[in-house]
Amino acid sequence: MSAPPSVIVFDVNETLSDMSPMGVRFTEVGASAGLAKLWFATLLRDGFALAAAGGNGVFSEIGAEALRGLLSGTDLNFDLGQAVEHIMAGMAALELHSDVPDGVRALGEAGYRLVTLTNGSTAVAEKLFGPAGIRGSFDALLSVEDAPAWKPAPAAYAYAAQAVGTDPSEMLLVAVHPWDIHGAAKADLQTAWINRAGAPYPAYFNPPDYTVTALTELPAALGAESGGGPSR
Structure with missing residues (x-):
């Protein structure tokens, strides 16, 4: 030591x-609560990939883009842009x-x-x-x-x-x-x-x-x- x-x-x-309340944010837009963990893992994966390739991404930007991909094609209560904004706002709450x-x-x-x-x-x-x-x-x-x-x-x-x-x-x-x-x-x-x-x-x-x-x-x-x- x-x-x-x-x-x-x-x-x-x-x-x-x-971060457990993030699941509620997903259900509020009409998505599965279980997507919260997948979203965060996807966000980290892509941030790590950028770092490994010599880049340095912005957390909020990667998070929003990852959400657009995960929520695309889902029957939501909001339009896609509003759903992304609602979920991302949860990080500050x-x-x-x-x-x-x-x-x-x-x-x-x-x-x-x-x-x-x-x-x-x-x-x-x-x-x-x-x-x-x-x-x-x-x-x-x-x-x-x-x-x-x-x-x-x-x-x-x-x-x-x-x-x-x-x-x-x-x-x-x-x-x-x-x-x-x-x-x-x-x-x-x-x-x-x-x-x-x-x-x-x-x-x-x-x-x-x-x-x-x-x-x-x-x-x-x-x-x-x-x-x-x-x-x-």
Whole structure:
């Protein structure tokens, strides 16, 4: 295990935000709720493909285009353009998972610097954190829109390290996505996987340094490993 991290980097979509209400958005336009997961997976796939080919797409633009493809030919309650707008607006209306506010506050009080690194927009994080009263816990809200590529490309994590002025080895990435954990580990970050669903971790990815079932468990996990708090 490396030295204790001083900076904790949070993924946002699904890690901090509860995306389960997106299924309702799909049913409201006349589509199946199950399409919500397929849509998000398609969005990520295409964003990853652009990154692998040397590009850097915009989350909202890819999301809207993916929706047009998935909803095309479906008998909707709205016209296609309105349906896409209605579903995409749901991303800005999401709320935090219940364990997030207390977990974030505890990590901040323990002395860690907190930042986000999202493949989406920083505006989504702003809207999430404001009502919960935790915006002030974060030093910076970072997006790959300002980086050379999406996560899990190494350049995304290098961008975050440069933005906060620290070495990647002193950072810990917190995410629910094993692909993000793997990418961060390959970029020399420490990693913590939030496994709220009790799912098995894919053996083909680098394993996380820490596994917790809720963010509120992470301060104790880090404290037990480091002897209490971040290195300075």
